[in-house]
Amino acid sequence: MLPLLLEQLTFAAGGTPIIKGISARIEAGLRTVILGPNGAGKSVLMRLCHGLLRPTSGRVVWSGLRSGDPRRHQAMVFQRPVMLRRSALANVVYGLKLAGKSQRESELRAMDVLEVVGLEEHARRPARVLSGGEQQRLALARAWALGPDVLFLDEPTANLDPASTQDIENIIQAIHASGTKIIMTTHNLGQARRLGDEILFIGGGRLLEHAPVDRFFREPASSEAAAFIKGELPWH
Amino acid sequence: MIGDLPIYAMHCMTSLWEALAAAWGLIAGFDATLAQIVGLSLQVSLSAVLIAACIGLPLGAAIAVERFPGRQTLIVLLNALMGLPPVVVGLLVYLLLSRAGPLGSLGILFTPAAMVIAQTVLITPIIAALSRQTIEDAWREYDEQLRSLGARRLNAAMTLIWDTRFSLLTIVLAGFGRAAAEVGAVMIVGGNIDGVTRVMTTTIALETSKGDLPLALGLGIILIGLVLLLNMAAALIREAAQRRYG
Numbered sequence: 001m002l003p004l005l006l007e008q009l010t011f012a013a014g015g016t017p018i019i020k021g022i023s024a025r026i027e028a029g030l031r032t033v034i035l036g037p038n039g040a041g042k043s044v045l046m047r048l049c050h051g052l053l054r055p056t057s058g059r060v061v062w063s064g065l066r067s068g069d070p071r072r073h074q075a076m077v078f079q080r081p082v083m084l085r086r087s088a089l090a091n092v093v094y095g096l097k098l099a100g101k102s103q104r105e106s107e108l109r110a111m112d113v114l115e116v117v118g119l120e121e122h123a124r125r126p127a128r129v130l131s132g133g134e135q136q137r138l139a140l141a142r143a144w145a146l147g148p149d150v151l152f153l154d155e156p157t158a159n160l161d162p163a164s165t166q167d168i169e170n171i172i173q174a175i176h177a178s179g180t181k182i183i184m185t186t187h188n189l190g191q192a193r194r195l196g197d198e199i200l201f202i203g204g205g206r207l208l209e210h211a212p213v214d215r216f217f218r219e220p221a222s223s224e225a226a227a228f229i230k231g232e233l234p235w236h
Numbered sequence: 237m238i239g240d241l242p243i244y245a246m247h248c249m250t251s252l253w254e255a256l257a258a259a260w261g262l263i264a265g266f267d268a269t270l271a272q273i274v275g276l277s278l279q280v281s282l283s284a285v286l287i288a289a290c291i292g293l294p295l296g297a298a299i300a301v302e303r304f305p306g307r308q309t310l311i312v313l314l315n316a317l318m319g320l321p322p323v324v325v326g327l328l329v330y331l332l333l334s335r336a337g338p339l340g341s342l343g344i345l346f347t348p349a350a351m352v353i354a355q356t357v358l359i360t361p362i363i364a365a366l367s368r369q370t371i372e373d374a375w376r377e378y379d380e381q382l383r384s385l386g387a388r389r390l391n392a393a394m395t396l397i398w399d400t401r402f403s404l405l406t407i408v409l410a411g412f413g414r415a416a417a418e419v420g421a422v423m424i425v426g427g428n429i430d431g432v433t434r435v436m437t438t439t440i441a442l443e444t445s446k447g448d449l450p451l452a453l454g455l456g457i458i459l460i461g462l463v464l465l466l467n468m469a470a471a472l473i474r475e476a477a478q479r480r481y482g
Binding site: 086 | 386399
């Protein structure tokens with residue numbers, strides 16, 4: 001599946017350019033954090049990578065994929081989890097059955113991942129009555145259950161309190177440890193440091209910097225990144 | 237002249253109370269004519285709402301999730317059809333089913349079947365238009381998540397119908413209420429034939445004009461009670477679903 005190549009990627013919505021020519025090579029193994037201020041185009045870039053949006057020009061190439069549908073090998077967790085009006089277990093089973101698994105196989109797998117994210121006691125409860133943090137854990141379980149090679153996470157903790165954020169970050173680490181490539185967006189510098197191996201810094205629809213996380217924070221090459229780090233530090 | 241007025245008013249009041257009492261007697265005594273009329277009403281309107289739901293819900297879902305040329309026009313048209321006057325529907329179905337009409341050979345004019353067709357035509361747009369709106373709102377929320385999970389259009393449409401099922405049930409109940417309460421369409425295509433095609437609304441219209449108030453009132457009370465019951469059921473279902481499923 002990997003590396004993922006972005007080739008002169010652009011995207012415009014209703015004539016307004018949002019992504020303005022991004023090229024990058026994203027390798028396997030590293031946790032990639034797409035960092036940038038609000039409105040920089042992080043979420044749009046991620047949706048282009050995941051195939052939810054079609055680029056206006058340029059290409060998204062999964063250069064390691066020999067054959068088959070790249071969508072089968074990736075999953076995504078959204079900022080606001082979208083829960084179907086059914087039980088927590090059924091939400092996970094839903095994704096597995098769409099992927100072609102049998103009911104029985106799906107349920108066994110679903111129970112496994114619910115246990116890993118600490119929701120086994122809530123398996124039979126309706127997903128929508130769970131708390132925000134529980135719903136996001138469920139969303140992670142639903143994505144992880146599919147056994148994706150690549151997991152996209154779009155600001156997965158933006159709406160959560162510190163305790164829930166900690167839970168989510170632990171699960172993301174576990175998914176990374178299981179061998180799934182993590183690509184996530186955040187505007188939270190602390191989270192980028194904790195979870196990232198490399199940073200793609202986006203501003204105004206352009207890729208301004210692509211660097212290992214420690215170098216990015218120690219000596220940012222672009223003035224925008226330097227200002228972003230400095231501007232945010234007092235609050236984190 | 238002026239002195240007569242109170243007596244006249246009192247007479248009206250008395251006859252109203254008498255009529256109400258008589259109506260209550262008919263209901264409480266399970267009057268055979270009354271029961272037969274109510275039974276036919278329910279049979280016709282339930283059949284109509286069942287058929288209309290089978291057409292309207294998938295149609296609403298399809299328009300909600302598909303993108304095709306002329307979609308916006310279709311939505312406007314469908315919304316406009318919600319306000320279709322029953323008498324006009326009655327007239328159109330009458331023309332279709334009359335001996336000289338394209339479906340005249342079926343010979344079902346002035347039968348309950350014709351009434352079912354008329355009511356189906358009347359409420360299918362209502363169910364389709366309202367369910368389209370409901371499902372499209374849900375689709376906006378679910379779209380990316382479902383596509384991310386690899387759902388195709390048909391999967392997505394079915395998931396959306398299932399997930400909005402309580403709202404859709406309310407819509408179907410509203411359709412039933414509209415069917416059971418309309419008079420124009422069934423009057424024209426049914427003919428209001430005693431013991432054959434006489435339903436609650438057409439009987440009320442006829443008996444009132446004949447001056448037989450007890451039967452008209454009794455049916456009126458049942459009709460209002462039915463509509464009230466439906467709305468209560470819809471409210472309860474929604475509330476329970478909200479509590480249960482969020």
